[in-house]
Amino acid sequence: MRFDRSTIFVGVAACAAALGAQAQSPQAARSPQGDTYESIAKLPDWSGLWEPAGGGGGGARPTQPELTPPYAAKAAEYRAKQQSGEIQDGPAANCVPNGMPSVMTQPYPLEILFTPGKVTIVIEAYSQWRQIFTDGRKHPEDPDLTFNGHSIGHWEGDTLVVDTVGFTTDTALGNMAMKHSDKMHIVERMKLVEGDRLQIETTIDDKEALAKPWVSTRLYGRHRDWTLSEYVCQQNNRNYTTEDGKAGINLKHGDE
Amino acid sequence: MTAQTSRNGRKASARALIAAGLAIAVAVPAVAHHSFSVFDMTTQKELEGDVVEFQWTNPHTFLWIDVKGADGKTTKWGLEGMSPNFLGRRGWTKHTFNPGDHLKVVIAPLKSGEPGGTLMRATLSDGTEMVNFGRGPGA
Numbered sequence: 001m002r003f004d005r006s007t008i009f010v011g012v013a014a015c016a017a018a019l020g021a022q023a024q025s026p027q028a029a030r031s032p033q034g035d036t037y038e039s040i041a042k043l044p045d046w047s048g049l050w051e052p053a054g055g056g057g058g059g060a061r062p063t064q065p066e067l068t069p070p071y072a073a074k075a076a077e078y079r080a081k082q083q084s085g086e087i088q089d090g091p092a093a094n095c096v097p098n099g100m101p102s103v104m105t106q107p108y109p110l111e112i113l114f115t116p117g118k119v120t121i122v123i124e125a126y127s128q129w130r131q132i133f134t135d136g137r138k139h140p141e142d143p144d145l146t147f148n149g150h151s152i153g154h155w156e157g158d159t160l161v162v163d164t165v166g167f168t169t170d171t172a173l174g175n176m177a178m179k180h181s182d183k184m185h186i187v188e189r190m191k192l193v194e195g196d197r198l199q200i201e202t203t204i205d206d207k208e209a210l211a212k213p214w215v216s217t218r219l220y221g222r223h224r225d226w227t228l229s230e231y232v233c234q235q236n237n238r239n240y241t242t243e244d245g246k247a248g249i250n251l252k253h254g255d256e
Numbered sequence: 257m258t259a260q261t262s263r264n265g266r267k268a269s270a271r272a273l274i275a276a277g278l279a280i281a282v283a284v285p286a287v288a289h290h291s292f293s294v295f296d297m298t299t300q301k302e303l304e305g306d307v308v309e310f311q312w313t314n315p316h317t318f319l320w321i322d323v324k325g326a327d328g329k330t331t332k333w334g335l336e337g338m339s340p341n342f343l344g345r346r347g348w349t350k351h352t353f354n355p356g357d358h359l360k361v362v363i364a365p366l367k368s369g370e371p372g373g374t375l376m377r378a379t380l381s382d383g384t385e386m387v388n389f390g391r392g393p394g395a
Contacts, residue, residue, distance in 0.1 A: 085293075093290035095315065108341055124341060229341035236313035238336070239290045247293045251334045251372045253309070253320055 031155040034134050040114045044158045044191075049109035049124075049228065050198050050220035065173055065204070065214035078177040087245035090176040094241055095233035097126040099147035099171030100164060101186060101202055105218060111228055112198075119153060119160065127231045132162050139165050145182055147171055159191040173209070181208035196222045289315045289339075295364045295374045307357040308332060312340050312350035319353055319375055321361065335363055335375040337388045352386055353378070 032042035067075055081087040092098060098106065106125035113120045117135030122128075132151040143150045143166030153162040164186045173180050184206040193199040198220040205213040238250040305323035317337035322330045337343065340350075353359065358381045363373035375388045 088293040089291045095289075226345065229344060231314050231339065231341060233289070233315045235315075236311055236318065237315055238318065238334075239294075239315075241290075247291065249294050249336070249366065249370075249372060251370055253318075253332065253334060 031157050033136075033155055034114050034116065034119070036116050040116065043114055043155065046112045046114075046192070046198065048222045048224035049111050049226040051109045051223060051226075052105050052107065052218060052220055063214065063216045065178060066211040067178060068209060068211050071179060071209040074179060075177040081245070082177070087176075089239075089241040089245065089247035090172075091170075091241065093237075093239040093247060095126070095237050096170075097128055097147055100130075100149050100167060101204060102171070102174055103128060103130070103148060104188075104200065104202070105174075108231065109223065109226060109228070110220065119162075122228060124228050124231055126233055132160075134160075139163070145169070149184075149186070159189050162186075162188040162190065164188070173204070173214075179209060180204075180206050183208055193219070198222070292364075292374065294366055294368070296367045297364050297374075299365060300376065301363050301365045301373065302360065303333060303363065304358075304360045305333065307353045307355050307359060309355060310350070310353040314339050314341075317343060319361075319378070321359060323371075331371050333363075334372040335361065336373070337375045343388070348386065353380075357381070 032039045034040045034043050078087065097103065103123055103125070104110070104121075106123070108124040110124070111122040113122065117133065119132040119134055121130040121132070123130065128148065130148045130151055132153040134153045134155070136154075137152060139150050139152060145166055145168040147168060147170070149164040150166040151162050151164040153160055155161070165184075167180065167182060167184045169179065169182055171180070172178055184204060187203045189201045191199055199217060200220070201215065201217045203213050203215045204210065240248050240250065242248070303321070303323050305321035308320040308322055309318075311318040311320070316339055319335040319337060321333050321335065323333055324330050340348075343352075359378050361378045362376045364376060365373040377385055377387045379385045
């Protein structure tokens, strides 16, 4: 039997489809996946902007991660330097964005957009975005290491399940004292809950940095009448942190 | 308690409490961009002066005011405020302060002693109070 290119392609596609079906739960297979505009119409209405902390301070109290001994030691050392004033601030003062997971909990809103095969989270803080592929693709075998990682997702009923890998170690777990490794893996379960809120349950595992998976749940309040604002941090940033962590402010104004 | 607050008795104690409350209130914006380590968040300083410029910019608004000292010398103060996205959703606009407006402001000053600080609230000559952070009108 002679195999031409199209036969091979069909074979590979069939294998990929079989693998994809295996990876998802039976419920996921039945749920609309937002792969076409008709399918998107069956997804829950997540329109409007979502403000962290429930949009009025009612957000769930975040839990603290349990670090492995080497990462706990690094965190203790960093905190001691903060206490003594040796480290006064971190890279964010120089307009370096926080990366995942903190990018999801900045005090500014998010907007979540559905297009066929993709969910896009627009993050007002530092004018950023995350793209979550819902077209059944897998993570790259050797992903580039980025601030917000590589995300794939699928719908289990009304819950969007997002799986993200591929993080640069330039970022941290919530504050600069607690670092993560490039093995960090984040699963987010997003769904609407009572009170017109979006709930995101975030599970972070990192065999190098975390003694056990860190699970935290946060609520976001909906503002249907808000629109996104631009946030170009470099526009008039007068704050700075030096290489060794000293903070300062630039008060030069006009032609002085 | 600082010497400054103990001198002023009960009113100062209330202010210290307000300052403590504000220190908690500012914990959230600190996550977004920078820590408040350059500011003395335990002190509230009052200033009166004329607006030179109100910069409606990211990551912070900046209010520049000329303040005349007891010696008659004018010093320009730079006062950092919350960002336009935060303030814009709380009734502020780029026209909230205009050049020439006479203001009374309450700030947490820079620890360095330079003429700058973080703006807490400002009162316009018509009595309108704009709160940059904390509770109250314009907050």
